[in-house]
Amino acid sequence: MSWSIKLFRVKGIDVKVHLTFVLILIWAAYRWGSDTGAGWQGALFGVVATLLLFVAVTLHELGHSLQAIKYGVPVRDITLLPLGGVSQMEEIPEKPGQELRIAIAGPLVNFAIAALLIAVGAVLQARALITLPELVQSLGDANWAGMLAYLTIANLALGLFNLIPAFPMDGGRVLRALLALRMDYTKATATAVAVGQGLAFLLGLWGFMGGDFTLVLIAIFVWMGAGQEGKQVEVKSVLRGIKVGQAMTRQPQTVSIYDPLSRVVELTLSTSQADFPVTEVENSRLVGLLTQDDMLKGLQAHGMDARVGRVMETKFPAAAPDDLLFEAQQRMARDRVRAMPVVDASGHLAGLLTAEDINEAYRLLSASPKGWG
Known part of the structure; x- marks a missing residue:
């Protein structure tokens, strides 16, 4: 997820914080500092309480992620946002037992944290559980002595809220x-x-x-x-069972690194293609991808005579003809691209898969109960 800063790494999972996370800290400082009349001490209490709450959110997401890894599901990262955390998993298992364990792991972590805090309260002879009226009253008072109870109730609430039987919560x-x-x-x-x-x-x-x-x-x-x-x-x-090779454009327009952007403009205006694979002149080996955004930025910065090789992408997602179409579609959505070159085992261009190709395949398959042979 863009605009994120990596904090640390656990079991191959990057834990990141989104830059907008600072907004919740600003809100917490204002809420506890101004509304309680406690000034900077209240602001400090609000920031600390929020950070501790998001430690629990991180552990909640790690609960999901570590359980997913156990079943062989790749987890790219965990990102903390102002409204919670998001685990970026490659897929959700369709086996009910596996999905059930992955989904329930997060709330169980929160309940375990709440139980631990209650135990700590018992050892320290401090109250870890309070009534609802006491909770409402504590929200209007920046009282450090009430932090334990606040975190206990917050974890219980986080676990119960996530068990509401509705997507995108865990309960769904x-x-x-x-x-x-x-x-x-x-x-x-x-x-x-x-x-x-x-x-x-x-x-x-x-x-x-x-x-x-x-x-x-x-x-x-x-x-x-x-x-x-x-x-x-x-x-x-x-799209189940459909391969990329069945839906891709088989003979897309291509350009070379030496072509001027003026040629790309001509191709864009004369065809329905907006993104162009870049291949070597002497063969069809793929060396780059020129997206419409790349072309527009190149025109603005360098003009019509600029070479494709100067503005093309050299790092981009690609697919193979035998890849599953749905997985390719998910990769394109994740990487926020409209088109993806399709290459064979030797690295030569086999076709171009576009969002329009996928949409057309979906419409045709939806209208044909028997699918494609």
């Missing part, structure tokens, strides 16, 4: 895994999506009727997250 995945024990994975996903969006509608209605627009925003977030999960599984189901 737990529900799908349980349903998938008795029905098809795609149908289980559709049912879990419907449950999640139903809960989101009720939450949004409750928030709207009560004038609590924070609940409305949460409901919108849940509704959209559930819909996105459902769409992704539907796409995966439709």
